[in-house]
Amino acid sequence: MQEFIQTLVNGLTTGALYALIALGYTMVYGILKLLNFAHGDVYMIGAWIGYFVMLAFGGPTDISVPVVVMILVMMVVAALGCGILGVAIERFAYRPLRDAPRIAPLITALGVSFVLENTVLLFFGGFTRSYQSEDYINFSSGIHIAGVTINPVELMIFGGTALMMAGLQLLVKRTALGRSMRAVASDREAAEMLGINVDRTIAMTFLIGSAVAGVAGVMSGLAFDQITNTIGFLAGLKAFTAAVVGGIGSIPGAMIGGLIIGVCEAFSLSYISIQYSDLIVFGILIITMLVRPTGILGQRALQKV
Amino acid sequence: MSTESGTPDDRQAAGEAATESRTSADDGEQPAAPDTGAGEQPRAPEAGSGRGARIGVDSWVAQSDSRLDLGTGWGGSLRRFDRRIGWWPKLALGAAVGVLAGVVITNIGVQQVAFNAMVYAILALGLNISVGWAGLLDLGYVAFYGMGAYGYALLSSTALGANSTGGLHLSAALIILIVTIGVGIVGLLIGLVALRLEGDYLAIVTLFVGLAFVEIVTNFDSTVLGGVNGIFGLDPLHVLGHQVTTTKGYYYVALGLVVVIAAILHLLDTSRTGRAWRALRDDTLAARAMTIPVNKLKVMAFAFGAMVGSVAGVLFAADQASVSPSDFTAAVVILIYACLVLGGAGSIAGAILGGVLITVVEQMLTSPTDAAYLFYGLILAALVVKIRPWRYLAAELAGIVLFGLAAHAIVSSISASAVAGQPGSGGRIGSLVSGWVIVPANAGTYGNALFAVLIVLLLVIIRLHGIWRLVVIVPTVYVAACCWESRLVVNPAVTTQIMIGAVLIVTMAARPQGLLGTRRVEVV
Numbered sequence: 001m002q003e004f005i006q007t008l009v010n011g012l013t014t015g016a017l018y019a020l021i022a023l024g025y026t027m028v029y030g031i032l033k034l035l036n037f038a039h040g041d042v043y044m045i046g047a048w049i050g051y052f053v054m055l056a057f058g059g060p061t062d063i064s065v066p067v068v069v070m071i072l073v074m075m076v077v078a079a080l081g082c083g084i085l086g087v088a089i090e091r092f093a094y095r096p097l098r099d100a101p102r103i104a105p106l107i108t109a110l111g112v113s114f115v116l117e118n119t120v121l122l123f124f125g126g127f128t129r130s131y132q133s134e135d136y137i138n139f140s141s142g143i144h145i146a147g148v149t150i151n152p153v154e155l156m157i158f159g160g161t162a163l164m165m166a167g168l169q170l171l172v173k174r175t176a177l178g179r180s181m182r183a184v185a186s187d188r189e190a191a192e193m194l195g196i197n198v199d200r201t202i203a204m205t206f207l208i209g210s211a212v213a214g215v216a217g218v219m220s221g222l223a224f225d226q227i228t229n230t231i232g233f234l235a236g237l238k239a240f241t242a243a244v245v246g247g248i249g250s251i252p253g254a255m256i257g258g259l260i261i262g263v264c265e266a267f268s269l270s271y272i273s274i275q276y277s278d279l280i281v282f283g284i285l286i287i288t289m290l291v292r293p294t295g296i297l298g299q300r301a302l303q304k305v
Numbered sequence: 306m307s308t309e310s311g312t313p314d315d316r317q318a319a320g321e322a323a324t325e326s327r328t329s330a331d332d333g334e335q336p337a338a339p340d341t342g343a344g345e346q347p348r349a350p351e352a353g354s355g356r357g358a359r360i361g362v363d364s365w366v367a368q369s370d371s372r373l374d375l376g377t378g379w380g381g382s383l384r385r386f387d388r389r390i391g392w393w394p395k396l397a398l399g400a401a402v403g404v405l406a407g408v409v410i411t412n413i414g415v416q417q418v419a420f421n422a423m424v425y426a427i428l429a430l431g432l433n434i435s436v437g438w439a440g441l442l443d444l445g446y447v448a449f450y451g452m453g454a455y456g457y458a459l460l461s462s463t464a465l466g467a468n469s470t471g472g473l474h475l476s477a478a479l480i481i482l483i484v485t486i487g488v489g490i491v492g493l494l495i496g497l498v499a500l501r502l503e504g505d506y507l508a509i510v511t512l513f514v515g516l517a518f519v520e521i522v523t524n525f526d527s528t529v530l531g532g533v534n535g536i537f538g539l540d541p542l543h544v545l546g547h548q549v550t551t552t553k554g555y556y557y558v559a560l561g562l563v564v565v566i567a568a569i570l571h572l573l574d575t576s577r578t579g580r581a582w583r584a585l586r587d588d589t590l591a592a593r594a595m596t597i598p599v600n601k602l603k604v605m606a607f608a609f610g611a612m613v614g615s616v617a618g619v620l621f622a623a624d625q626a627s628v629s630p631s632d633f634t635a636a637v638v639i640l641i642y643a644c645l646v647l648g649g650a651g652s653i654a655g656a657i658l659g660g661v662l663i664t665v666v667e668q669m670l671t672s673p674t675d676a677a678y679l680f681y682g683l684i685l686a687a688l689v690v691k692i693r694p695w696r697y698l699a700a701e702l703a704g705i706v707l708f709g710l711a712a713h714a715i716v717s718s719i720s721a722s723a724v725a726g727q728p729g730s731g732g733r734i735g736s737l738v739s740g741w742v743i744v745p746a747n748a749g750t751y752g753n754a755l756f757a758v759l760i761v762l763l764l765v766i767i768r769l770h771g772i773w774r775l776v777v778i779v780p781t782v783y784v785a786a787c788c789w790e791s792r793l794v795v796n797p798a799v800t801t802q803i804m805i806g807a808v809l810i811v812t813m814a815a816r817p818q819g820l821l822g823t824r825r826v827e828v829v
Contacts, residue, residue, distance in 0.1 A: 035505035092764050096814050103442055104813045106508060107646055110444075111809025114639050118802040122792070123753045233635065237516075240509055275524035282513040289502060289510065 005148045007270045008263065013154045013223060015262020016161040020216035021239035022254040023168065024209030030249035031185045031205050037109040038089055040236015041116040042210045046082045046217025047227045048120060050074040051129055060132035067136050078214035086210025087203050120229040128228050131221040153223045160219065164212055165255050172251060177204060241285045247298025256296055392571050396564060403560040407553060416552040418668045420624060423559035424617050426660030429644040430566055430653065431613030437650035438579065439606035440586030441499065441507055444638055445514030449488050449611040451633035453618020455522060456484035458536040458628045464529055477542040481619055485612045492611025496604035515638055523630045535629025542623045555624045562620065566613055567653050574653065582606060636802065643805040646812050649822025658821055670797045674732030680789055681734060684782060697775060704779045709741040712783065716743050729794035744791045752792025759784050
């Protein structure tokens with residue numbers, strides 16, 4: 001039972017991170033109908049930015065400011081860096097292709113993803129770096145329930161994810177920017193005719209999605225310790241699966257989907273098989289697509305002719 | 306399907322007349338006219354392809370040649386000549402060039418590159434069926450390649466025998482037959498899943514298929530599939546007692562297969578099936594409305610692509626005499642995409658050209674001397690093509706050289722150690738540029754910073770126009786050269802990967818039809 005709950009907690013942690021990455025996918029997909037393959041790599045770059053901010057504050061052992069402040073700064077810098085990166089990718093890679101055949105921006109996205117991954121490889125080499133978060137965070141503190149520990153990083157991930165999800169939901173539903181996002185998502189040309197600045201709206205979508213992915217990168221660095229140039233690929237793939245399972249275009253859907261994928265993965269890791277856990281996620285994706293292609297909270301898109 | 310209005314001879318004459326009048330009328334530079342731009346084009350009266358009426362061909366299709374704007378100048382003449390000769394003389398010419406290359410090349414390393422180029426040409430040809438023709442973004446294509454390779458490995462080694470002895474050692478022809486049919490069936494099954502998925506969903510599912518393949522061969526029954534190490538000790542290709550043992554032999558086999566596959570694919574492309582694929586690529590809904598069996602065609606595209614990919618896998622495994630899961634990663638599928646996109650999705654010649662070009666470039670990057678020729682040659686070619694008139698070009702080139710000399714002189718007068726490093730390029734160019742580029746002794750971080758600066762400069766250039774663009778190109782080329790000499794050429798593997806990604810991005814932005822493809826216009 002204890003193991004069961006611990007697995008559940010681990011799964012929810014991973015799932016929350018997947019949900020944060022899935023947000024970027026789901027927002028971009030909702031608005032542009034573009035599967036942004038580079039999004040997973042934006043998350044990876046967020047983790048690297050956080051790592052270097054940590055080094056700038058005196059490395060894992062000799063930190064010059066309170067740890068909470070450092071972590072906040074890591075997240076803010078990663079969010080800013082990734083946000084700018086996301087906007088630049090949109091501006092220079094996707095915007096010229098907005099009216100091209102659907103397959104063209106997808107291929108570009110593959111190229112962007114590949115370039116980002118290998119630029120990091122060129123800069124920092126292929127070996128793993130470690131956040132060494134156990135040096136400055138006490139993992140045995142936190143909440144203890146029935147022999148299960150929810151450590152401070154996990155608490156931070158749950159809290160941060162809930163906060164960001166709620167904030168985004170408010171942003172999309174209540175603000176002018178959110179209204180224009182929904183308008184562009186439902187009909188770009190009509191939105192343009194009604195005076196909405198489509199380019200700016202899309203750029204803001206990329207900014208927000210990428211910033212959230214950057215924060216997720218820092219969180220995953222703190223939680224899982226190891227970063228390489230390739231962590232973005234699989235995480236991005238699973239996050240997209242989460243977005244699809246939850247219903248693409250829906251923010252609560254991304255949350256639900258992320259948690260489902262995370263929990264399924266954690267249980268298959270500890271109870272079924274370590275090697276095949278990715279395949280199990282894949283199986284969930286296939287089943288979702290065959291049974292309910294719109295996902296849990298998605299709405300069926302009418303095909304306009 | 307009504308075509309009959311006039312005898313074949315009338316139609317031919319009329320067609321030629323129409324072509325003549327159109328070429329003289331369209332002097333202005335126009336991009337190749339879209340096949341679908343119906344309204345604007347003056348409709349040529351009843352123009353056939355010059356070979357008379359084709360039975361069973363709709364008149365719109367029959368007239369498609371006359372609606373093409375081939376352009377003027379020597380490029381136009383070349384395109385017109387290209388359309389006049391049939392497909393098989395072109396294929397024969399290509400094959401002759403290939404055979405000639407096989408005769409001329411004696412260096413075994415270069416022969417290996419030529420063989421790899423042929424393998425990638427086959428891979429690009431197979432991918433072209435689903436991506437270029439049917440418009441299905443198949444990111445799991447590498448799995449079919451891998452299945453072909455593992456299929457050959459299992460059937461031609463001791464893997465299926467007990468206690469590492471025995472096993473099946475079938476002949477190559479039989480293996481190719483078994484493997485292509487087997488992988489074709491797998492492609493069929495994956496295609497069945499694909500039926501329910503539109504564009505991007507299909508991409509993600511197939512990407513998972515590719516990953517799943519690697520995971521399965523890594524983890525499943527390592528006594529047979531060998532786990533991480535894969536299977537080794539495969540037989541060379543052998544047919545009826547003849548064994549292929551030399552690299553040159555493998556090259557000829559691969560070349561022959563490229564020719565055969567290209568011929569089959571050409572016939573497929575011009576058949577009803579080929580046209581239906583393109584119809585469903587351009588507008589699935591309209592294609593369905595025209596009673597085209599969309600589902601059947603999608604599955605067919607997957608299955609055919611899988612079969613061609615598996616042939617490449619067989620060749621690869623036989624030549625290497627071993628297979629391992631690391632040969633079939635997601636990076637490989639992106640490489641194949643780069644081949645196809647660069648050459649031109651939808652074009653058979655383009656796929657072959659792309660495969661050859663990417664392989665050759667990849668190989669050149671590994672040698673510092675060749676890499677220097679490639680890098681500076683490409684920059685020079687780009688400047689020559691893009692900058693007109695020639696006075697500007699001369700000023701630009703002089704500006705770049707002088708800028709570099711000045712920068713080098715200033716930096717070396719401030720600090721001698723800042724220019725103490727050796728440029729990474731070898732050969733004549735390496736010694737030529739050593740007094741021009743700034744390479745400090747320990748160039749790692751410096752090169753990284755330059756790479757970041759270079760990307761920013763490139764993005765700035767995209768936004769600039771006119772004279773300012775020419776001005777900014779000067780420092781950009783210089784920064785590119787310094788970065789190249791200090792960082793990129795030292796890391797050929799990473800540089801290749803970045804280049805492959807850049808090929809995808811740049812081709813899609815600048816020339817989505819690739820080098821040899823036909824331009825497509827989205828139907829609204």
